[in-house]
Amino acid sequence: MTTTDLPNDQTQTVEIPERTADAVADRLSGTEFDSIDDYVAFALERLLGELDRTDSTSDRPPVPDGSDDDSPADEAVADRLESLGYL
Numbered sequence: 001m002t003t004t005d006l007p008n009d010q011t012q013t014v015e016i017p018e019r020t021a022d023a024v025a026d027r028l029s030g031t032e033f034d035s036i037d038d039y040v041a042f043a044l045e046r047l048l049g050e051l052d053r054t055d056s057t058s059d060r061p062p063v064p065d066g067s068d069d070d071s072p073a074d075e076a077v078a079d080r081l082e083s084l085g086y087l
Contacts, residue, residue: 016040027080032073042074043081 024036033039 011037014040027077030073031077033077039077042077043086046078046081047086 021036024039028036028039031039033042
C-alpha cells in the first residue's frame, strides 16, 4: 500500500532507529513541527516527491511534497535534509 492509498487522516506506524528519532527530536525546536511523526512524514513526502521528479521511468503517482506551501521553516528543513544527502 502506498501513502496515496490512505486518506489524509489515516496513518501507519513505521519504526526508525532510536538514534534517528533522537536526532529528529533535537531539531524540532528550530522548526514549526509539533512532533517527530510530523517532521518525519514531511521529510519522507519531500524525499519521495523529489525521487518521483528525478525518476522519469516511474509508474508510481507523485507524492505531494507540500511545495505549494513552502514556509521558511519548511525550506530550512529541506535545506538541512539536502545537506545531509537525503534530498
